[in-house]
Amino acid sequence: MLCLALLTTCIPLNSHPSPLTSLAAAEVIPKQTAARFCLLFINDNGNIYPLSYQARRLMSPDSHLHSTDSCLQTPEQLFTSYIFQQDNWQVLRLFPHLADDGSVSWYAPADDLPTSLSPEHQKYIREVLPRLKAEMQAGHWQTVNAYIDKMIKYQCQFGGKSRNTSPNPTLILIISTLLVLGFLKA
Helix, strand or coil, X not given: CCCCCCCCCEEEXXXXXXXXXXXXXXXXXXXXXHHHHCCCEEXXXXXXXXXXXXXXXXXXXXXXCCCHHHCCCCHHHHHHHHHHHCCHHHHCCCEEEECCCCXXXXXXXXXXXXXXXCHHHHHHHHHHHHHHHHHHHHCXXXXXXXXXXXXXXXXXXXXXXXXXXXXXXXXXXXXXXHHHHHHHHC
């Protein structure tokens, strides 16, 4: 289990009029859930880094996506809400595929998936984020956390081990966890 148990504060989404804070039927998004989601890695034009980096960059006070009404929420909460409210999850390259030659390619649910990817993996890539969104809308945070944990394991398992193709996912996961904990304590 990730070391985020201390982060249990929930912020009501519907208490702020910001367009970023209306994740359909969900009433709250826990800080720990948003922080856990932002531990996932993304491949953005060949650069691989945790979503927490994107969250802090895009949801900073000087960003056009930041709302003054959302000052009580963490960048991870705002970013997670934004991703799922706007259906931007469809283009997030969150799913690595380790090819037989050792190369790693990352895919988004909306991408054309290669035939070398098993039907089981293709189905997982296409279905996990819509299911995650539905569980978020229903406020089933334990289920949401379980989905996210499975996605993290998927990334670690299929992200490759070669420095030439991708950074070591386990090492980066540990470092990003420490960074998230450090930023949330501040």
